[in-house]
Amino acid sequence: MINKQIIDTSSSEEQHNHSIVNASEDSATLSSTINTTEGETEPLLGEYQVEPSSSGLFLCSKLRARYAIAIWAFFGFFCLYAMRVNLSVAIVAMVAPQSALNQSIQACPTVEKNSTKPAPKYEFDWDPSKEGIILGAFFYGYLTTQVIGGNLAEKFGAKWIFGGGIFIASILTLLTPLAARIHYTLLIAIRVIIGMASGPAFPSAAVLWGKWVPSSERSTVPPAAQTGTSIGIIFTTPLVSIMTENGFIGGWPSAFYVFGMTSCIWFICWCFFGFNSPNQHPRISNKERLFLSKHIPPRPSKHRVTPWKKIACCPPVYGLAIMHVCYTYIYYTLLTSLPTYFATILNFNLQQNGFIFALPYFVQFLTTIIVGQIVDRLRARKTFSITTLRKTQTIIGTVGTCGFLVAIGYMGCNQFRAVLCCILAVGFLGLQTCGAIISHLDIASNYAGTLVGITNTLATIPGFVGPYVVGAITKNNQTIEAWRLIFNISAGIGAFGSLAYCILFNGEEQRWNRIEHENDTNGPTNT
Template sequence: VAPQSALNRSNRACPLQNKNSSRPEIHYEFDWSPKTQGLVLGAFYYGYMIPQLLLTLLTPVAARTHVGLLIAIRFIIGFVSGPMFPAAAALWGKWVPPLERSTIPPAAQTGTNFGIIITTSLVSLLSTSKFLGGWPSIFYVVGIFSCLWFIGWSCFAYNSPSVHPRISAKEKTYLLQYSSPSSKNGILFAIPYFGIFLVTIVSGQIVRRIRAKNILTTTNVRKLQTIIGAVGSSIFLITIGFLGCDHIGAVICSILAVVFLGFHNSGCLISHLDVASNYAGTLTGITNSLAAIPGFVAPAVVGAITNNNVREEQEWNRQSEYKTDHEIIQ
């Protein structure tokens, strides 16, 4: 997410192109009020959250009814979860000011890793207990906590600072000054994940053929995929630092830097199943916890490098080089 977040600040690091003040007035097809626009945008976020909560609670019932119903529910949960990261990115573009975009998004994403730690331990306890029938209690407990979270989210979260009723006028003015259009953020953040989707499928099929023909061992295949993902991403991160104010080139390199990480999905992320399939969940929780450490360290390093100055191109070049070193070492 960091490359795209950095691009959101490019208009303050690079000079804006001259605009002709004599441009004709633009007339839009839908002349909606800000409140109506907020409702339209909000429907997207609620549309993917609510089905997850309800379907998680219905999972045990579906499993006892028919396996086909269970498969359908799991498919729908995965389908509605797809917009999660693009939706979060759209909100970050409106709520997170430039100097905090290297801190808040990474810190928020570490919540996923923390959740794995909690749920992994909770699943082990609930599955062996008699609480609500044993294993079904896992879905009931997680679903109930998700509903409670949703209530809090509905009370405190708003689509943009312009429609929030409780923030001060000073804070609202400050946030709106750096707010980015939702359409640009949504597209910018969605393309890399679509690319990861394609890379994961294609690389998985290639790896399957390589293993079937015994060209490489499983260990070497996993290492090769991890190296391709890390080095490929690093190359494009370095390239961003030398593009200057070439916005199109920076966007393309940013997208490719994230797309190359798709090789990790069938590389190091699958290695837990190769090492100890029975403990893959526990191992994933441990390794993801360790992987979350850069999420707290990197923002501090980036802040020190940029020295709270988003205008210095050289300092952001150093940030790209730091990120590259981290990818290669990892």
């Protein structure tokens, strides 16, 4: 008769299960590896007492390897978004405002203040339509590399796909001021290529999470790492404003020099501390490696055929795609256009603009972290199904976001109320950031890179459509009524996406995600 042993395989990771794992015939091997004796259990925080090795030069030696990977990915996303949004703020200092004589202005009155500062000098005289094309150019390139980036990450590993794209974008960011001064078409070309280089980031990160993050942490760790995007916005916008107003490295060009160089430094660190999987990490503890191998579904062979037909016939994928497109329409429209709204309608100066623009994304960061923790706890207790949790997050987030978007247009010239509505509208997006937007991992973690590539490709379209719509509506018409229409359109699109998601999405793992025998209906295991 086989004696039963009590094993605590990974302490804090499994405390949410509230169960004791009984030993099987293989227990002896695990027990000797984990160093637990029969009848004993480790303390709840025993996982932190790992082997004396480091997950990274600048990180605590006792930090779990998967969290170290997430932290480096966080800084990667920080750099990615710093290079994406710097133009949205810098363009306010680059381009001369359109003459009031050529516009139907009914915006808020300006309070005249005595100032010893010289009048700002603008280098360019692009009209709003041209600005819209320049701001949207990034997304023309971003559209083209999503699916292929995710697929390559699944086949060859996410480390170099994720890091290499950010490195290429950093070099091109350093060249942006030169391109703008030569001709605006060259600036558009540079932004298109930066978009192409940035495209694989989210799909390849999804592959990374599929190999590093157990299902019990998927509402917390991936969203937390990806809040690097929000933190990138929070730091970039006020910093660009300060550097521009104080003439640092020539004023507005500093927005591109500083963050381009920062991203190059990040890439050097990623080369040493980023790893495709636990099996490739030279410093991960045996305990964490065993925990991850047990709690992460086995992945298919790198040569396994992607089940394209099954993906194309999967209703949850369609629900995800529609939701993703509608979410990003709101997100990208606000991301590229709020600085213009703050400057032309609410009359904030450049420095005020940068700080105020950062506030909504700080609230989104907090919302994502807090709600992600709550959802993971509810998921661990199995109080609600993952489908119920994801749909509830989506409904609450959509009602909040769309409601406050509509409200912005009716705040008139009241700066405080208008900014508060902007903050709350973006803050409620955080519920979707840690919900619907990471649902790819719920339904098919083995093909998350491909799924994110598909939905993110479609979701890139609003990136250039949104700024174009804003430019078309506000051309010679920078009025409260014009911006009210912009916010109402965004709210309507967001509501439609939420409805489609709630109808089509099911959070259960799809059968075609599972690894089966060679005669699996998905096809052969090699190409």
